[in-house]
Amino acid sequence: MELQFLGTSSGTPTRTRNVAGVALRTAGGWVLVDCGEGTQHRILRTPLSPHDLRAIFITHLHGDHCYGLPGLLASAGLLNRTAPLAIVGPAPLERYVRGVMETTALQLPYPVEFIDVAGAAGGLLDAGLLSDLAVDTAALSHRIPSYAYGFTEKTVERRLDAARLAAAGVPRGPLWGVLQAGDDVTLPDGRRVRSADVLQPPRRPRRIVIAGDNDTPGLLADAVRDADVLVHEATYTQAILDKVGPGPQHSSARMVARFAREAAIPNLVLTHFSPRYQDPESVRPGALALADVEAEARAEYAGHLFMARDLARLALDKQGMLSEVPGAGA
């Protein structure tokens, strides 16, 4: 499983950061969480193709999270996509997209299925939408309805236990493949060997939670219980949040990092940074530095912390270790 960030700024793009969008890649293709304006431009700088995009999940309907949707849908059409596309999000999402399509004469050569996140927490998302990912949702606290999406591997590959195979007297050969695939076999001497008896215990399925805008990280307590990774906004430091006031309903780095520590989340990715924070390469006199946001988070959280950058790729290995793929990044 791999994350690639397509936008990491909040509200408006900057010269180094686009507005929200993150790709989650698995063996079966990729899904997109949020689609701010310019997401398709970022995709042009990745190995991702609109043909392999299986579903889009919108956390909430603020423009910096969804204004890239019509353009991405249109471009996938111009690329002759024919596979159906599921788009999941809060209720006005379908009305938003259909309204744009109708007023701008946009016709797509592939079917689009809209799924209301409020009614989709359970079976709907699991039922065949994604072959290798189960999706669940959690409601957050923001100025408009906002959600987190949890993505969990549906199946984990199993490994044979060599010692048990030997003890059962299964000869090396095609029967091993049958047993590994989960089927029981009958040996030449007539004995029955059950797959479950010769497989190693399964590893824990990997799980990544990607949250939308939210001023109450604690709402994710249940969602992150078995998560390897939480991706959460940290729009500003606590000092700036105190100055801005609670109106915008965002989280500070401190709030999120403290929650991640208390919830024992092994990997925390912060994103959705206010444009007031400048990247080192473009820092202007008097501007705030993103390093301040990072320092605040590190003071609270001793796990693996990542500050998202546009186009950065973070790979989650089967042991649940998240690490940056070198060489990527805007």
Next chain:
Amino acid sequence: MELQFLGTSSGTPTRTRNVAGVALRTAGGWVLVDCGEGTQHRILRTPLSPHDLRAIFITHLHGDHCYGLPGLLASAGLLNRTAPLAIVGPAPLERYVRGVMETTALQLPYPVEFIDVAGAAGGLLDAGLLSDLAVDTAALSHRIPSYAYGFTEKTVERRLDAARLAAAGVPRGPLWGVLQAGDDVTLPDGRRVRSADVLQPPRRPRRIVIAGDNDTPGLLADAVRDADVLVHEATYTQAILDKVGPGPQHSSARMVARFAREAAIPNLVLTHFSPRYQDPESVRPGALALADVEAEARAEYAGHLFMARDLARLALDKQGMLSEVPGAGA
């Protein structure tokens, strides 16, 4: 008057070209013609500010010409713009933008006035919307209603004629300024001198016509009669147009160049190139080169031809000469 291109690709963005958008800068600020997705990202790489943007003109409502509008409006709001903004375009434009605003909870801290281009050809655009530009429109031929906008200087500065001043016996001094400003004066000896009698003949006001998608350049015959510059799509070469067929209703470079020659337009800017044409720096094996489009145009047109590039700046001087401002470009 200066043009700066914010996008020069048709349909989808490429790694070097964004979808449609062009800024027209005058002493009084700037106006935007078309606003494809990512226009605000391009603006970040120019000296243009959303605060000084006086009006937006949409040629037609295909997504590659208008999907950047909601994001630009939102960002201007986050930058605390308060000045009213006029948005001119075909009739579904207001419904498109208001629909997006309503479904995505977008509230703007400045008033937006929508003007239907179909009813705005005459006085509406002239009446104070832009202090120094008169705007007229021409209907084009495309799959949906599409328009060209003509921008003409409203006032041209006048110069005093030194020989006539001497003949009239006007002493050098404050009276010269009064006469240059267009007011008549009375000399100390009681003689009356009329401003019109001592001014040089006015230069022709500069005029730029920017057209939307269009398969019939001849529709612009009236609009370009006194134009210094025509900006027009040349989506492909004639050979590709013949292969694609007339369905998309675009122009070939040959069609536009031939029209510009017959209409004796001194400066022609081609833009809106199909993504199948690659810029030299990114040409892939088997890809078509933009040089083919340029060569086709040059074979028909001997005036000043410009192939638009993203961020390129073209300055139109008072003699009607268009030239590229060095150092700009994506």
